[in-house]
Amino acid sequence: MGGRALTICTDLPAAELRRLARREKDRAAAARMQAIAGALEGLPRAEAARLAGMERQALRDAVVRYNAEGLPGLHHQPHPGRPARLDGAQKAVLKQVVLDGPNVEATGLSAWTLSELCQEVEQRWGVSYHPSHMGKLLHQLDLSWQKARPSLPKADAAAREAFAKGGCRPPSTTRGRSTPTSA
Structure with missing residues (x-):
């Protein structure tokens, strides 16, 4: 467990993240917003993740994507898949x-x-x-x-x-x- 703490970008306050999460249609993105808001409010990361219905590692991944891309990073990232055999x-x-x-x-x-x-x-x-x-x-x-x-x-x-x-x-x-x- 000796990893260093990951800081969270504070561009949006926790209350604003919770407000946006309530209006979000993508349930997974809304859960990520709720978990980040809980962590911003001072909850331990494991507790914030549990309250949002996810694992602590999933919250860490969401924080990394949120810090890099902002709110759009919390939405599902489509994978390209196998290329088509016919062009x-x-x-x-x-x-x-x-x-x-x-x-x-x-x-x-x-x-x-x-x-x-x-x-x-x-x-x-x-x-x-x-x-x-x-x-x-x-x-x-x-x-x-x-x-x-x-x-x-x-x-x-x-x-x-x-x-x-x-x-x-x-x-x-x-x-x-x-x-x-x-x-």
């Missing part, structure tokens, strides 16, 4: 590929499936995706994962329109039905 231009091309649909004569496909899109991306850019992740990628590109209704190039467009309007048969004429007579 922005490749994602734009992928979106256009999905919107254009597969070449029926070359691929034999009438509509893309997730696994076929994974194969297409691997052939074009050498990047492999799992089909479930390809669905997430399509969602990021504002595309639906659902397959479109297949449209065959040699299909009769007039017959398709007739079917969409109510079926393949011409409208039936009402015929007078004869009622069976009882004997």
